Amino acid sequence: MAEAQQQTGKPQLRTRIQAYGINHLHVFFSSLGRIWRAPFASLMTASVIGIALALPAGFYTLLQNLQQLSGGWDGAARISLYLHNNVSLSQAEKFAKQLNTTPQIEKVRVIDKDAALEEFKALSGFGDALDALDSNPLPMVIVVTPVVDTENPQRVENLVEELANRPEVELVQLDLQWVKRLYTIMNLVQRGLIVIAGMLALAVILVIGNTIRLDIQNRHSEIQVNKLIGATNAFIRRPFLYTGFWYGLFGGLTACVLVVTALSLLQGPAKRLAGLYDSGFRVVNLGFGNSILLIAIAILLGYLGSWLAVGRHLRDIEPG
Amino acid sequence: MLQFTNICKRYPSGQEALANITFKMPTGSMAFLTGHSGAGKSTFLKLITVIEKSTRGQLIVNGVNVSRIARWRIPYLRRQIGVIFQDHQLLYDRTVFDNVALPLVIAGYRHREIGRRVRAALDKVSLLHKERAYPITLSGGEQQRVGIARAVVNKPALLLADEPTGNLDPELSREIMALFQAFNQVGVTVLVATHDIDLINTLPYPKLTLKNGCLAYNGFAEGRHYG
Ligand SMILES: Nc1ncnc2c1ncn2[C@@H]1O[C@H](COP(=O)(O)OP(=O)(O)OP(=O)(O)O)[C@@H](O)[C@H]1O
Ligand SMILES: [Mg+2]
Numbered sequence: 013m014a015e016a017q018q019q020t021g022k023p024q025l026r027t028r029i030q031a032y033g034i035n036h037l038h039v040f041f042s043s044l045g046r047i048w049r050a051p052f053a054s055l056m057t058a059s060v061i062g063i064a065l066a067l068p069a070g071f072y073t074l075l076q077n078l079q080q081l082s083g084g085w086d087g088a089a090r091i092s093l094y095l096h097n098n099v100s101l102s103q104a105e106k107f108a109k110q111l112n113t114t115p116q117i118e119k120v121r122v123i124d125k126d127a128a129l130e131e132f133k134a135l136s137g138f139g140d141a142l143d144a145l146d147s148n149p150l151p152m153v154i155v156v157t158p159v160v161d162t163e164n165p166q167r168v169e170n171l172v173e174e175l176a177n178r179p180e181v182e183l184v185q186l187d188l189q190w191v192k193r194l195y196t197i198m199n200l201v202q203r204g205l206i207v208i209a210g211m212l213a214l215a216v217i218l219v220i221g222n223t224i225r226l227d228i229q230n231r232h233s234e235i236q237v238n239k240l241i242g243a244t245n246a247f248i249r250r251p252f253l254y255t256g257f258w259y260g261l262f263g264g265l266t267a268c269v270l271v272v273t274a275l276s277l278l279q280g281p282a283k284r285l286a287g288l289y290d291s292g293f294r295v296v297n298l299g300f301g302n303s304i305l306l307i308a309i310a311i312l313l314g315y316l317g318s319w320l321a322v323g324r325h326l327r328d329i330e331p332g
Numbered sequence: 333m334l335q336f337t338n339i340c341k342r343y344p345s346g347q348e349a350l351a352n353i354t355f356k357m358p359t360g361s362m363a364f365l366t367g368h369s370g371a372g373k374s375t376f377l378k379l380i381t382v383i384e385k386s387t388r389g390q391l392i393v394n395g396v397n398v399s400r401i402a403r404w405r406i407p408y409l410r411r412q413i414g415v416i417f418q419d420h421q422l423l424y425d426r427t428v429f430d431n432v433a434l435p436l437v438i439a440g441y442r443h444r445e446i447g448r449r450v451r452a453a454l455d456k457v458s459l460l461h462k463e464r465a466y467p468i469t470l471s472g473g474e475q476q477r478v479g480i481a482r483a484v485v486n487k488p489a490l491l492l493a494d495e496p497t498g499n500l501d502p503e504l505s506r507e508i509m510a511l512f513q514a515f516n517q518v519g520v521t522v523l524v525a526t527h528d529i530d531l532i533n534t535l536p537y538p539k540l541t542l543k544n545g546c547l548a549y550n551g552f553a554e555g556r557h558y559g
Contacts, residue, residue, distance in 0.1 A: 031440040237421050240383070241482070242410035243438045331383050 036250070043254040047262075057223050057259055061310065062266025064216050068209035069306050070271045073298055075202060080296065091168075093175055094183040095152040101126075104152045107180050111156065116171050119157040125150045151182065213313055220259050220317030221324075224252050228325045240331045252322045253315060260314020264307035271298050271306075333359040333490055333521040334380065339389035341375055341545075349375040351545045353389070355552060357523065359489075362516040363551060364532045365525040367542030373525040374418060376542065377492050380523075381413055382406050394489060411439055414483030414520075416493040420475050422467040428454070428478050429463040435486040453485040457511065473500045480508070484515060491515055493524045497531065505531055 047054045095104055101124050108120045128150050133139040156175070158168050168186070176184040228235065238248055279295045286294065298306070334357040341350040349372045357363060365373050378384040380393055382401060391398045396409055414435075422431050432453055436446045454460045457477035467475050476496060483491060493512065497505035505528060513535075516522045526532060532539065538551025 027442050027445075028440040031442050034443065035437065035440065233421075234423055234425075237423055238434070238438065239407075240381070240410070240415065240417070240421060241435050241438060242407045244404070244407045247438055 035247075039250045040254050043251045044258055046251075047255065047258050054259075054262070057219065058262035058266050060219050061216050061259060061263025061314070062270055064212045064219070065263060065267035065306065065310055066270035066274075068205060068212055069267055069298070069302075070274055071205055072209075073271060073275060073296070073302070075198060075205065077295055078198060090187045091156040091158060091172060091175065092185045092187065093154040093156060093178075093181050094185070095154065095180050096182045097151060099152050099180050101152065103180070104154060107178075108154050111154070111175075116159050116167060117156055118159045121155045123153040123155065125152045128153070213309075216263065216310070216313045217317040217320065220256050220314050221321040223259065224256055224318040224321040225325055227252060227255060228321065228329070232329060235326065235329050236331045239329070245326065248326060249322050252318050256314040256316075256318025256321075257311055258314070259318075260311035261307065263314065264310025267310060268298065268303045268306055272303075333357055333361070333394055334523070335390075335392040337390040337392075339379065339386045339391055341372070341379060341384060342387045343384075349545050350379070350386075350542075353547050355540065355547060355550050357521065357552060359521055360516075360519055361538070361552075362512065362522040363524075363538045363540060364535075365523060365540045365542065366527055366529065366532065367548075369527065371542040372545045373527075373542060374494055375545075377415070377494050377523070377525055380490075380492060381410055381415055407438075411435065411486060412489050414486065414488035414491045416476070416479045416483045416491075416496050418494040418498065420467075420479045422475060422478060422482075424466065424468050426466070427463065428459065428465050428467060428470070431467060431478055432481045432485050435482060439486060449485055450481075453481040456484070456514075457481045473504045476500065476508070480511065484520075487520075489521060491520050491522045493522070493526075495526055496524060497526060497528055502531070509535065 095107075099107075101122075104122050104124075108122045111117055112120045125148050129142065129148050132150070133142050136142075156171075158171055172184050172186050175181055235248055275295055275297045279297075282295045334355075336353045336355050339350060339353040340348075342348050353376070365376060367373055375384060379386050379391055380398070382398055386399055389399065393409065394412055396405075398409070401409065423434070426434075429450055432450045433446050436449060441449070451460060451463070454463055457480050459474060459477055459481065462470065462474065462478075467478060470478065476498075480493075480496065483493075491512070496508055496512075500508065509524075509531060512522050512524060524532075539549060540547060540551060541549035
C-alpha cells in the first residue's frame with residue numbers, strides 16, 4: 013500500500029496552481045469554441061442582449077446630446093423690457109442706443125407699440141374690438157440679447173436686475189422659462205431611462221440565465237460524470253460562467269455597433285438642421301470610454317446571469 | 333480501507349436496499365461482492381463513493397467518516413477512488429483520450445503529465461491505438477476498458493467495479509479480472525461487484541455475498557487471512 017500511496021500522491025502545489033491557470037485558460041477558449049460551433053443560436057442570443065442594451069445606451073447618448081444642445085441655447089436667452097406707457101418711440105430708441113453700448117449686451121431691438129398693435133390687429137382677428145379702444149394699450153418693448161456667457165450664467169441675472177432699476181422700464185421678463193422646462197423634462201426622461209435600463213438589464217440577465225440553463229440541460233450527463241469522478245462545484249461551474257462572459261461580451265459589442273451606427277445615421281441630418289439654425293451643434297457619438305463601459309456592463313450582466321442559472325440548476329444534478 | 337458498521341440504506345421510495353451491514357476490508361486486499369440481481373450490490377458501492385448516503389450506521393473509507401462528510405469534501409474523496417460503472421458513464425462527445433484524461437484534468441495535472449499517464453493507462457487496457465476514437469465507435473468490451481483506464485489513470489488507492497464483465501465473453505472477462513489482479517498486486521485495494529459466479533470461483537479472493545440487502549456471507553470473517 014505504501015507504494016500505492018506514493019503513486020496516488022497528488023501533483024505538487026506549484027504545478028497544481030499552474031495547471032489551475034491553464035485549466036482556466038483552456039475553459040475560457042473552449043467555451044468560446046462551444047459558442048462558435050452553434051453560430052446561429054449564439055448570434056440570436058447576442059443580438060437579443062445587444063438590442064436590449066442598445067436601447068438604453070442609445071437613448072442615454074441622445075439625452076446627452078440634447079443637454080449639450082440646450083446648453084447652447086441657454087445663452088440665446090432674451091430679455092424683454094416693457095417700458096412705461098408714457099415713453100415715446102424716440103425716447104425708447106435713445107434708450108436702446110444707450111443700452112447697446114453696454115458690454116454685457118449684444119443686440120437690442122425696439123418694438124414700436126403702434127407697429128405691434130397693427131400687427132396684433134392683423135393676426136388676432138380682434139381688429140374691431142381693438143378699434144374701439146381710444147388709446148393703444150400695448151407698451152413699448154425693447155428686446156435685449158445678452159452676451160453669451162455660459163461659464164457665468166449669474167451675469168444675465170445681474171443684468172436683468174440692473175435693467176429693472178432703470179426709470180424707463182416698467183417690467184423685465186427673462187425668457188428662461190422654457191429652458192427650465194426643458195431641463196425638467198430631460199430630468200424626467202433621464203429618470204425614466206434609468207428605470208427602463210434597469211428592466212432591460214434584468215431582461216439581459218434572464219436571457220443569459222435561460223441560455224445557460226438550456227446549456228446545463230444539454231450537458232446533463234457530462235456534469236454527472238464529472239461529479240462522479242470528483243470534480244468540485246467550482247470546476248463544473250467554470251465553463252458556464254465563461255459562457256456567460258462570452259455572451260455578455262458579444263452582446264455588448266453588438267449593442268455598441270447598433271448605437272454607433274444609429275447615431276452616425278443621425279449625424280448627417282442633424283448637421284444640416286443645425287446649419288439651418290446657424291448652430292454649431294453636432295451629434296456626439298457613444299465615444300470610446302462609454303463603449304468600454306457598455307461592454308463592461310454587458311459582461312457583468314452575462315456573468316451574473318450565468319452565475320444565477322448555475323447556482324440554481326447545478327445543485328439539482330446529482331449522480332445517483 | 334473500508335469499514336462498515338451497522339449500515340442501513342433505505343431509498344426515499346421506501347425500498348430497503350441494505351440492512352445492518354457490518355464488515356471490514358483491509359487496505360491492499362481484493363474481494364468480490366456477489367448476490368442476486370437487486371440484492372443491493374450497486375447500492376453498496378454507491379455508499380462508498382457517497383453517491384448515496386446511508387440512512388443509519390457508520391461507514392469509514394480510507395480513514396474518512398463518510399457518514400458525516402461535509403459536502404465540499406466529497407469530490408476530494410472521490411478522487412481517491414477509481415470507479416468502473418455498470419453503465420460505463422463515458423462522455424460520448426469526447427475522444428477516448430479525453431475521457432481517460434478527465435480525472436487528471438479535474439485533479440489539476442499538467443498537460444505533459446496528462447498525456448503520459450493517459451497513454452500508460454490506455455496501454456494497460458490495450459487500447460492505445462484507439463485514443464483518438466469516439467466511445468460510440470467502440471464495442472461494449474472496449475468501452476468497458478476505456479472506463480477501466482479512466483478509473484485507474486489517477487492511481488487511486490481504492491478501485492471499485494460494478495459488473496465490469498457484465499456483457500463480455502468469458503475470455504475478455506478473464507482478461508479484465510487479470511487486470512484487476514495486476515492493480516491489486518501493486519497495492520490497490522480492489523472490490524468487484526459481479527454475479528459471474530463461475531469466474532470468481534476460479535480466483536482465490538474472499539467473497540461478500542448479499543441477499544436481499546443482508547450480508548449473507550463475509551469472506552473476511554472466515555478465519556483465512558487475505559490481503
Ligand atoms: N434510486 C433508487 N431508488 C429506489 N430504489 C432503488 C434505487 N436504486 C436501487 N433501488 C432498489 O434497491 C434494491 C437494490 O438495488 P441495487 O441496484 O443495489 O441492486 P444490484 O444488486 O446492483 O442489482 P443488479 O445486479 O441488477 O445490478 C433494488 O430492489 C432496487 O429496486
Ligand atoms: Mg447493480
